[in-house]
Amino acid sequence: MDEISEKLFHLSDNTPVLIAAYDGFDRLRYANGAFRSAFFLDEGETPLWSDLMRRNFKASIGTVVRDPDFETWLISTQSRRGKTGFREFETDLADGRWLWMTETIQNDGWMLCIANDITRLRSHGRSVRQDRDRAIKASYTDDLTGVANRRFVNARMEEMVQRLDVLGCVCLLDLDNFKYINDRFGHHSGDIILRDFAVRIQRQVRRSDCFGRVGGEEFVLVLPATSTSEAELIVERMLAAIRKSRPLRQKADFGYTFSAGIALAISGDVVADVLSRADTALYSAKIAGRNRIHLAA
Incomplete structure (x- = not known):
């Protein structure tokens, strides 16, 4: 690792911004310190995104999943996850934090995830935005099967x-x-x-x-x-x-x-x-x- 790469790695691992990269099979390949802390990952862990979500759901940590049927939620989410070049959305953590997350997809299928903690920002209109996000999700989802429509x-x-x-x-x-x-x-x-x-x-x-x-x-x-x-x-x-x-x-x-x-x-x-x-x-x-x-x- 050259000096510039080492510096960038050090900066990304110590920023409060959450940073992670997933490969084309949705396996985690890099997560900085803030991301590992938010999603309860040990250094060096490389789980599939679905396995990480399932593990955290069972432990009531990490991302808040409001659907009591996790597998239904997972199928619906996977049918849209990583299908467009760029996506941004809000997500809640079980510890009370509120994140604004972006996902950027490269041509080779790798995904860069960046999230900022926006808990302290004004929450006015938050429920409206969440209702909008749910409406968008519903407009792209088949009611019976939960996959894309x-x-x-x-x-x-x-x-x-x-x-x-x-x-x-x-x-x-x-x-x-x-x-x-x-x-x-x-x-x-x-x-x-x-x-x-x-x-x-x-x-x-x-x-x-x-x-x-x-x-x-x-x-x-x-x-x-x-x-x-x-x-x-x-x-x-x-x-x-x-x-x-x-x-x-x-x-x-x-x-x-x-x-x-x-x-x-x-x-x-x-x-x-x-x-x-x-x-x-x-x-x-x-x-x-x-x-x-x-x-x-």
Whole structure:
């Protein structure tokens, strides 16, 4: 470490501003002293963000999570976390502090988090801002599954096709024989399956990717900076995860599957173009027997 780097490291580790960096898989790679103190991290710890939040929630420390169902909150938050180049928001800590946090995403997926303690600032209008933040969150979230909705996913696809220098893929995921499932087991069971699908797929999604429900049993996975071969491997892992699922307690032997169509966004595409190719590939997967992936020609 040269003299300038050493000085910068010393300054960042001793500032009251909270600073942290996460890699593309959302694993903590650097946290200064203020950040470690606020989120109860030992020096050298490198947990996944989700594991850190889960650990602190169980201990009632760190970030205040007002949803009593932590896993529901986690799925909803992960469906938006790191999906835009820059985000700013307020967050409360269990010790009473109030932080203003920013998240900046680099092209390689790394995230820089910077937070300032604004507890002493005037709190006038705070409830209004928090209501606004909750309204924004609701406008981007699918009510049933908690993942991103059509509006949020469409915005991420628009961003991807506008970046002509970086290839990316759009994947349409559609549950197989879902009408039959609803007719046989009822719509309540259908809802359980949709939520199970959303949770299991979201667990497989990289932070730079976006996964959301766009209607009925159809979901979209947006994979920026990803080739078709890489996308196929990602969705294959998802197929394997879903094949193992047994979401209905009253039907312990019941399993379900999905089919997928993958299309590469190319120069000159608009969202409708790449979606159309992915939809054609999805149709081919259904015709070929379901429970499989097809790539757009």
